[in-house]
Amino acid sequence: MLDNANTFRLITLLLLSTLVASSLATNARVLIYSATADFRHDSIPTAIQALQSKQSSFGIQFENTEDKAQFTDQILAQYDALLFLDNTGEVLDDSGKAALQKYLNLGGNYIGIHAASDCLRNTTFYGNEVGAFFDYHPALQNATVDVIDASHPSTSMLPAQWHVQDEMYNFKTDPRAIGATVILSANESSYVDTGTHLGQGTPHPTAWFQEHGAGAEDNGSSGRSFYTSLGHLNETWQDELFLAHVFGGITWTLQSNTTLAFNASAQVGNPPASTSNSTSSSSTSILPTPSSSSSAIISCPSIDKFVAEFMIVIVAAYFPWLFRS
Ligand SMILES: *[C@@H]1O[C@H](CO)[C@@H](O)[C@H](O)[C@H]1NC(C)=O
Ligand SMILES: *[C@@H]1O[C@H](CO)[C@@H](O)[C@H](O)[C@H]1NC(C)=O
Numbered sequence: 001m002l003d004n005a006n007t008f009r010l011i012t013l014l015l016l017s018t019l020v021a022s023s024l025a026t027n028a029r030v031l032i033y034s035a036t037a038d039f040r041h042d043s044i045p046t047a048i049q050a051l052q053s054k055q056s057s058f059g060i061q062f063e064n065t066e067d068k069a070q071f072t073d074q075i076l077a078q079y080d081a082l083l084f085l086d087n088t089g090e091v092l093d094d095s096g097k098a099a100l101q102k103y104l105n106l107g108g109n110y111i112g113i114h115a116a117s118d119c120l121r122n123t124t125f126y127g128n129e130v131g132a133f134f135d136y137h138p139a140l141q142n143a144t145v146d147v148i149d150a151s152h153p154s155t156s157m158l159p160a161q162w163h164v165q166d167e168m169y170n171f172k173t174d175p176r177a178i179g180a181t182v183i184l185s186a187n188e189s190s191y192v193d194t195g196t197h198l199g200q201g202t203p204h205p206t207a208w209f210q211e212h213g214a215g216a217e218d219n220g221s222s223g224r225s226f227y228t229s230l231g232h233l234n235e236t237w238q239d240e241l242f243l244a245h246v247f248g249g250i251t252w253t254l255q256s257n258t259t260l261a262f263n264a265s266a267q268v269g270n271p272p273a274s275t276s277n278s279t280s281s282s283s284t285s286i287l288p289t290p291s292s293s294s295s296a297i298i299s300c301p302s303i304d305k306f307v308a309e310f311m312i313v314i315v316a317a318y319f320p321w322l323f324r325s
């Protein structure tokens, strides 16, 4: 049945599908840190569940901890990004802060959500990595948030004027001052805030990104940083549009080229499957929380196979000569 040309086509297709399947087999590893020392948001479990429920469709493996002892050089270096969720107060001791600083210095990537701007308030490098420290918020109420940069993956799906029910955070400083790009801005005429907020600049910063997080000592070498101040309520974490915003920010952050997934000389991150030995299996035991051990290693061969088959259809459409006999 198969002549030489057909054999060649078949092998080419098999190679292509294997390549696609193996490139998808490696999940980016993200550590969710949700420890709190002051106010605790009751939406934290809802948020973690919402993030984990979508992880496999984004090729991400989330692990979560509230144990500050996990902040060591060795443990942090295994993650492509750290996601700080609703942290308040002194959630790290000095050695944890040193490990976080080193992680950022080595190209680590950072995502901060909602109250993540309200922890480690005296730690300058942390404030720079987030972009700005939280100052205060008026009462939870409905408000309009304007998309001021629709080209970012975290905002491209949002309506230009996004109606939300959330806390409109004010910040102590302007994140633009340390190089952040503001992408969402609270419309101050759309809600009531009788407080005084002068330091944060205009338009009102509500979400932003940094190509190189300013928390690293040499800020050219650090990875990406993304922060959104939205995310207060359980209902928010059940809203698909909000989740699309958050996952847009997470996936953008993970496309930083500072980790082992992209650069064999990088010093942090989850290495590609082909070069890692026991990294994944040893890592399962490192984080002790039940949710992390149960979901630590997500592998979806059936999805990979499906995607590979889908790719064959795409290849057939673009390279019909491969199929011609
Ligand atoms: C939010 O959800 C958590 C469970 O995930 C629940 O304990 C909490 O009471 C909820 N908060 C509100 C205000 O309903
Ligand atoms: C932060 O700095 C302020 C002012 O110096 C001080 O009063 C406060 O105790 C410090 N907090 C921590 C947790 O170090």
Ligand SMILES: *[C@@H]1O[C@H](CO)[C@@H](O)[C@H](O)[C@H]1NC(C)=O
Binding pocket: 142, 163, 164, 165
């Ligand atoms: C506030 O927004 C929510 C949906 O986000 C909506 O259900 C509610 O009716 C709004 N409330 C007011 C007072 O506009």
Ligand SMILES: *[C@@H]1O[C@H](CO)[C@@H](O)[C@H](O)[C@H]1NC(C)=O
Binding pocket: 144, 146, 161, 187, 188, 189, 190
């Ligand atoms: C800001 O909110 C006010 C009040 O809801 C509205 O009239 C105005 O059009 C909004 N402006 C923008 C740019 O969203």
Ligand SMILES: *[C@@H]1O[C@H](CO)[C@@H](O)[C@H](O)[C@H]1NC(C)=O
Binding pocket: 128, 178, 179, 214, 215, 219, 220
């Ligand atoms: C980071 O580098 C930029 C450009 O070199 C500089 O303008 C900025 O002040 C630096 N930020 C910090 C926190 O050092």
Ligand SMILES: *[C@@H]1O[C@H](CO)[C@@H](O)[C@H](O)[C@H]1NC(C)=O
Binding pocket: 211, 257
């Ligand atoms: C990595 O990203 C930085 C900043 O965007 C860029 O300057 C550099 O060229 C990138 N390197 C590669 C290999 O893409």
Ligand SMILES: *[C@@H]1O[C@H](CO)[C@@H](O)[C@H](O)[C@H]1NC(C)=O
Binding pocket: 106, 107, 257, 263, 264, 265, 266, 267
């Ligand atoms: C890869 O990472 C190393 C170590 O951080 C860095 O020096 C080098 O510039 C990176 N290479 C590229 C192509 O980005």
Ligand SMILES: *[C@@H]1O[C@H](CO)[C@@H](O)[C@H](O)[C@H]1NC(C)=O
Binding pocket: 271, 275, 276, 277, 278, 279
């Ligand atoms: C793979 O395992 C070998 C031997 O155990 C070790 O020398 C090497 O550093 C490992 N490579 C990676 C990427 O972990």
